[in-house]
Amino acid sequence: MNKIITFTVNGKKRELNVDVRSSLLDVLREIVGMTGAKEGCGVGECGACSVLVDDLLVDSCIYMAVWADGKSIRTVEGECRDGKLSSVQKSYVEKGAVQCGFCTPGFVMASTAFKERFKDKTFTRDDIRREHAGNICRCTGYESIIEAVEQSMEED
Ligand code: FES
Ligand code: FES
Structure with missing residues (x-):
């Protein structure tokens, strides 16, 4: 069974006919x-x-993609604006927090959520670790990722 859903992806409105069994990931990638x-x-x-x-x-x-109906979706592509990396993306590059890069889009979004949540608040390295606990990297090691998050918190 299909359903028409409407959401924005990185600020752009999309109306899509999706299989109700589809994940948001599949819809984002394949449609x-x-x-x-x-x-x-x-x-x-x-x-x-x-x-x-x-x-x-x-x-x-x-x-599920249908849960996103009427919502605003942000993906890693939207964090780079007018060819300019976000402070999180830039910090990942500068701190060498990327190797194969497979996990990086997910980490960047977790770090972006962290930055927005902890903006103007005090935080510790344990807060960073906890808020990234759902993200696994098999090759970089987490220290450089934590350093990247810390650096990004000092920038706009
Ligand atoms: S692919 Fe979604 S959590 Fe692993
Ligand atoms: S950079 Fe390779 S899995 Fe994280």
């Missing part, structure tokens, strides 16, 4: 053409598929 979010585990364990729905971090592989 919308946003392939930044990746499918790692497909069961909500690795965070490679992380996107923001109404500014909340979700695992899009286990978030």
